[in-house]
Amino acid sequence: xxxxxxxxxxxxxxLTAILALREDAYGVTIHAKAEELADPxxxxxxxxxxxxxxxxxKGLVSxxxxxxxxxxxxxxxxxxxxxxxxxxALRESAITARRMWQASVxxxxxxWEKRWRKQWGKETA
Amino acid sequence: xxxTPPKMMEWIVARMVPPARREEVLGDLxxxxxxxxxxxxxxxxxxxxxxxxxxxxxxxxxLVICEALALYLAFLTAPAHPGARSLIFDPAMLAPxxxxxxxxxVALRFIDTYSLTGARTRTVIMAQVALAVAxxxxxxxxxxxxxxxxxxxxxxxxxxxxxACFLLWMLRMAMPADKxxxxxxxxxxxxxxxxxxxxxxAKKFRERIRDRNRTEYAGAALVIAYFGIRLFExxxxxxxxxxxxxxxxxxxxxYHLRTKESPGAPPAEGTYEKYAAYHRRELVRQRDLLHSIWxxxxxxxxxxxxxxxxGSVLSAAARQKQRHPSSVFVGAAIxxxxxxxxxxxxxxxxxxxxxxxxxxxxxxxxx
Numbered sequence: 495x496x497x498x499x500x501x502x503x504x505x506x507x508x509l510t511a512i513l514a515l516r517e518d519a520y521g522v523t524i525h526a527k528a529e530e531l532a533d534p535x536x537x538x539x540x541x542x543x544x545x546x547x548x549x550x551x552k553g554l555v556s557x558x559x560x561x562x563x564x565x566x567x568x569x570x571x572x573x574x575x576x577x578x579x580x581x582x583a584l585r586e587s588a589i590t591a592r593r594m595w596q597a598s599v600x601x602x603x604x605x606w607e608k609r610w611r612k613q614w615g616k617e618t619a
Numbered sequence: 620x621x622x623t624p625p626k627m628m629e630w631i632v633a634r635m636v637p638p639a640r641r642e643e644v645l646g647d648l649x650x651x652x653x654x655x656x657x658x659x660x661x662x663x664x665x666x667x668x669x670x671x672x673x674x675x676x677x678x679x680x681x682l683v684i685c686e687a688l689a690l691y692l693a694f695l696t697a698p699a700h701p702g703a704r705s706l707i708f709d710p711a712m713l714a715p716x717x718x719x720x721x722x723x724x725v726a727l728r729f730i731d732t733y734s735l736t737g738a739r740t741r742t743v744i745m746a747q748v749a750l751a752v753a754x755x756x757x758x759x760x761x762x763x764x765x766x767x768x769x770x771x772x773x774x775x776x777x778x779x780x781x782x783a784c785f786l787l788w789m790l791r792m793a794m795p796a797d798k799x800x801x802x803x804x805x806x807x808x809x810x811x812x813x814x815x816x817x818x819x820x821a822k823k824f825r826e827r828i829r830d831r832n833r834t835e836y837a838g839a840a841l842v843i844a845y846f847g848i849r850l851f852e853x854x855x856x857x858x859x860x861x862x863x864x865x866x867x868x869x870x871x872x873x874y875h876l877r878t879k880e881s882p883g884a885p886p887a888e889g890t891y892e893k894y895a896a897y898h899r900r901e902l903v904r905q906r907d908l909l910h911s912i913w914x915x916x917x918x919x920x921x922x923x924x925x926x927x928x929x930g931s932v933l934s935a936a937a938r939q940k941q942r943h944p945s946s947v948f949v950g951a952a953i954x955x956x957x958x959x960x961x962x963x964x965x966x967x968x969x970x971x972x973x974x975x976x977x978x979x980x981x982x983x984x985x986x
Contacts (some may be wrong), residue, residue, distance in 0.1 A: 520643070520647070521643060521644070521646075521647035522647050522650050522651055538664055538665070538668070539647065539651075539661065539664065539665045539668075540664055540665040540666070540667065540668025540669060541668060543640070543644070543665070543668055543669050543672060544668050544669075544671065544672040547672045547673075547675075547676060548672075551676065559642065559643070562646075563646075565649075565650060566646035566647075566649050566650050567623070567629075567645070567646065567649045569642050569643070569645055569646030569649065570642050570643065570646060571643060571646060571647075572642075572643035
């Protein structure tokens with residue numbers, strides 16, 4: 495079996511943000527999406543840059559400079575996209591998270607599961 | 620709607636962000652700008668992370684370890700003043716010698732973080748290491764005023780600094796930075812026709828060779844000046860002969876470089892085939908030059924080095940109480956290490972040139 499990258503929780507968050515944003519994934523939008531996903535925890539823009547660099551070094555994401563735009567003072571955006579390795583790492587993380595969820599439900603019972611599903615329902619509404 | 624940050628504030632922030640990340644980070648900060656206070660706060664929270672990340676990306680742990688060893692060796696093998704023993708034999712100096720090592724390493728990390736991510740030529744690398752050593756010397760001068768016991772003697776700092784420059788320069792030539800980590804992909808480059816492409820390749824290669832030759836001349840001038848001063852300073856016959864032979868070796872190497880290895884003139888105009896033939900000729904000439912480096916570049920330094928080492932061994936044997944004989948072996952080891960590093964670096968460059976020749980041949984046969 496091919497070796498996969500171990501990724502941390504914050505890296506999963508950033509990869510998910512890039513996946514969700516598709517073509518529009520650059521510093522500002524990734525940060526906004528990561529804050530939305532991490533709510534109620536805050537996310538700093540600096541931490542997003544550091545993680546994007548690390549993901550790039552691991553080959554999980556790639557980037558390119560877009561054309562300059564006036565609202566950015568004529569500066570270009572660095573747009574990110576998931577690489578095949580990044581998609582695979584994210585899929586594996588999602589599977590692990592699902593297993594953890596199932597194990598928690600088995601341990602804490604159906605009531606706990608219902609309460610959390612209700613809580614998430616409120617958040618997504 | 621976002622606001623524009625004050626020009627002065629933006630200028631200061633721009634200077635703090637490493638050049639490799641400046642474009643997108645400044646653009647992102649401007650896009651998020653809601654006013655001067657928010658912009659400043661955002662920049663203060665973001666820029667340290669960007670600097671730290673770029674520093675991590677531009678740091679090769681193997682190079683840092685080698686640099687630390689080279690710096691410690693350079694400062695410890697220097698004598699406090701001409702004729703004195705090296706600092707390595709003074710236990711009280713072992714800890715103070717770590718201070719310039721740490722200062723140089725920190726300076727180098729910042730220089731790497733803020734250096735432009737384009738091609739690092741020999742001249743650029745020499746300027747970078749010279750800047751780091753100059754910063755170290757300035758820090759040591761402050762230490763000399765504040766806490767003299769912890770500062771290196773000025774003679775040792777000067778001589779150690781010169782040796783450190785050469786060792787660092789050679790290390791960085793032998794272990795070039797991984798550009799793919801320093802520089803992320805930019806916007807797609809414009810397509811060129813094969814004729815323009817080969818012209819540009821030939822032009823760049825010619826500039827690279829001229830730049831290398833200029834650096835070699837400057838290096839040789841430094842060597843000649845340094846050993847020229849030592850020639851008049853020393854009273855020992857063997858040392859005088861050794862210094863004179865090293866100067867003669869430098870002059871011979873530079874004469875060879877000037878007369879045999881300067882790049883030829885490119886064709887004024889012509890087809891792909893003409894430029895390709897010119898470029899190939901130059902590549903082959905430089906590859907052969909690197910292949911024969913012992914004959915014209917390293918070899919001429921050997922007689923001087925051998926005479927100096929032999930003279931030092933005899934002198935150490937005669938004055939065993941004044942001078943520790945192992946300092947001679949440390950000096951010989953450094954001389955050998957320098958030659959080895961130059962040879963290995965040139966072997967690597969020779970292999971790269973051969974790859975370029977193979978690529979060019981493959982491209983020419985496809986046409």
